[in-house]
Amino acid sequence: MKILLLEDDELLAESLAEYLEMDGDEVERVAGGEAVFDATFAKNYDLYIFDINVPDLNGLEVLRALREAGDDTPAIYISALTDIASISRGFEIGAVDYLKKPFDPEELRLRIRRIFREKEKEGILKYGAIRFDPASGRVEGVGEAPFYLGEVQSRIFELLLERKGSLVSSEELMELLEHPGSNALRVTLAKLKKRLGIEITNVRGRGYLLETL
Incomplete structure (x- = not known):
């Protein structure tokens, strides 16, 4: 899979990318919300992993803009925010999952696999x-x-x-x-x-x- 990771914590972003790439996935990292638009304009991704509190434009507004543009790529939020309002807003915008920091990278990997197992059941094949x-x-x-x-x-x-x-x-x-x-x-x-x-x-x-x- 091709994954776009929006995370301004460089150490966390690097460690998550290395972990997911062990499964053969390709992870591209960006640190600010505006950079997501440049990345998605240049190529297609299978999954977005977005932090919320990032520079330029927060992860919620980034996903909202993508959804309004017709981009239905599955998105997972990772965030230290734990208030119900933020979590609810993330799902309302169109996220498929929400993971609270700190978390075990293996939990993220398992949630990703669950999402794509469910999508495969919908009949869409991916290559x-x-x-x-x-x-x-x-x-x-x-x-x-x-x-x-x-x-x-x-x-x-x-x-x-x-x-x-x-x-x-x-x-x-x-x-x-x-x-x-x-x-x-x-x-x-x-x-x-x-x-x-x-x-x-x-x-x-x-x-x-x-x-x-």
Whole structure:
């Protein structure tokens, strides 16, 4: 996952980033609220972790601005504030969780995993910055605007995602084509790779592999 961490305590930010990166996540750190807008303009993230009391613009106002702009990225607040009003306001704005400082980094990691287990149950599949809805074929996180895959490309991408990190045989993939054949499969996969900007490895004579990020 790509995580944006808003935290002005440099030591805490560094330790949290190092801990989360042990799981293979990519963490980008910013110290002020205004810097969040620069970061989110430049790239997409899977998760926001925001402190509230930070320079420039507090974490509550930052998330409010993002939500008003249509950004629905899950957000967790971490804060020393313990008053019910602040906690309630955070949830009203659109946070999915709230963690009071000080806390064990492992608790943060567990809460993150819980959030994404629940999102997976909603049917949205994720691959890096890509968010894919197999039911509709809708793709987000590639380019500036969402788009839709056709039925065949959707079925193939869904299978590769479900089996990412494992080899999928050519025979299984060809069964998803309207007119099965090795040439047709190669063309379909080439178009899918180009459209999504992903790498699908051809294991000669065996099948295809979508690497785990």
